[in-house]
Amino acid sequence: MDKKVVHNTENQYLKEELRPSKLLFMHNLSTNFNQFLEITKSVFKSAINEDNNFRFYPRKPKLSDCEIIALVLTAESLGIDSENYLFGKLKHDYSTEFPRLIHRCNFNRRRKVIFPWLQQLNEHLAKQMNEGENVFIVDSIPVPICKIVREKSSRICRENFDTAPDKGYSAVNKAWYFGYKLHLVTSVKGVFYSMDISKASVHDIHYLNDIKYSGLNNCTLIGDRGYLSKTSQLDLFNTVKIQLKTPMRNNQKDKQPFEPVFRKCRKRIETLFAQLCDQFMLKRNYAKSLKGLAMRIFAKLAAVTCLQAINIKNNKPINQLKYALAF
Numbered sequence: 001m002d003k004k005v006v007h008n009t010e011n012q013y014l015k016e017e018l019r020p021s022k023l024l025f026m027h028n029l030s031t032n033f034n035q036f037l038e039i040t041k042s043v044f045k046s047a048i049n050e051d052n053n054f055r056f057y058p059r060k061p062k063l064s065d066c067e068i069i070a071l072v073l074t075a076e077s078l079g080i081d082s083e084n085y086l087f088g089k090l091k092h093d094y095s096t097e098f099p100r101l102i103h104r105c106n107f108n109r110r111r112k113v114i115f116p117w118l119q120q121l122n123e124h125l126a127k128q129m130n131e132g133e134n135v136f137i138v139d140s141i142p143v144p145i146c147k148i149v150r151e152k153s154s155r156i157c158r159e160n161f162d163t164a165p166d167k168g169y170s171a172v173n174k175a176w177y178f179g180y181k182l183h184l185v186t187s188v189k190g191v192f193y194s195m196d197i198s199k200a201s202v203h204d205i206h207y208l209n210d211i212k213y214s215g216l217n218n219c220t221l222i223g224d225r226g227y228l229s230k231t232s233q234l235d236l237f238n239t240v241k242i243q244l245k246t247p248m249r250n251n252q253k254d255k256q257p258f259e260p261v262f263r264k265c266r267k268r269i270e271t272l273f274a275q276l277c278d279q280f281m282l283k284r285n286y287a288k289s290l291k292g293l294a295m296r297i298f299a300k301l302a303a304v305t306c307l308q309a310i311n312i313k314n315n316k317p318i319n320q321l322k323y324a325l326a327f
Helices: 003-017 029-043 065-077 083-093 104-113 115-129 204-211 230-240 260-278 290-313
Strands: 135-146 166-170 175-187 192-199 219-222 242-245
Touching: 029 065, 029 083, 029 115, 029 290, 065 083, 065 104, 065 115, 065 290, 083 104, 104 115, 104 290, 115 192, 115 290, 135 204, 135 260, 135 290, 175 204, 175 260, 175 290, 192 204, 192 290, 204 230, 219 260, 230 242, 260 290
Parallel strands: 135 219, 219 242
Antiparallel strands: 135 175, 166 175, 175 192
16 A cells, blocks of 8 residues: 555544544533533522522622532642633633633632532532441541741741641651641542541541541441540440441550451542542642631542542442543
C-alpha cells in the first residue's frame, strides 16, 4: 500500500477519534455542572422556590442557590481549588453556558451563607447510601496549613487563640507538621458519616467522645491503635452500644490477633484518604481562617459523596471517583 494512502488513513482515523461527540465529558465543566445541579434540585425539591432559591431575594440573583452549590461541587470534583482560576475559565471558555455569571466575591459570600444546605445535601445522600450499615471505620489525617519552618511567622487561622493551629506529629509520615487534624467516620463502603477538625496536637482518642453525640449507635466501630483505650471502649458500649475494635499492642497482656476481616475493612478508609489527598488536594490550603478551611474541606467531602451517588446511579463501582463523571 502506498505510504501516502496509509498516512491519510491514519489522519482520518485520528480525526474520527478526536471528534467532540466521541470525547469523554469528564472535564467538560458545563456538562458536569448540570449533573450536580440535577442532584441538588432533586434533594431540595421541597425546600426551594420556583427560582431554585432557599429564600426570597428582593432582587433576583444571577445564579440561584442551587446553582451556587452545584458550582462548588463541580469545582471540587474536577480538582479546581482556586476560585480565581475557576472564574477565569468560566469567563473565557464557558461564557455562552454561563451568561449571567456573578462576581467571584459575591460567589464567595453566598457560598458561606448557604453552607448549611451543602451539609444537608451531604447528610441526605450519605444517609441513603449508609442505610442498613452496622460497621463503620474511624481514623484521622493531618491537614497542614503551612510548612513547619513557618510555624512562628504564619498568621493563618489565628483569629482565635482557642482554635489556632499548632504542631503535631504524623505517625504515617514520621514527621512533625503545623496545622490541624481531620477526624472521619465512614462506612465500610467508604461513605462519610461524620467529621470534625481539631488541633494537630489533639490525640485521636478524644474524638471518641464526639462520636457518642453523632447519632451513631448499635454498631461496630473499627479503629487503629491510636484509639486503643479500655475506658473509652467501655464508655462507648455502655452509652450508645458501639463495639470498638482496635488491634492490640505487642506488649499487652492476653494479646489477641486482630481479626483479618477488620484489617481488610480498615484499608477502605486509607484508600479514601489517598483519594482526598490526590484527586481533591486536601492538603493544599488557600484559606485564611478556620471557618474558610472547614468550608473547603467539607465541600471536598460533599463532592466525594455526590460522586459516589452518581456511581451508584450509573451502576459503577462506588469508589471509582475519577471515572464517576466520565460517560
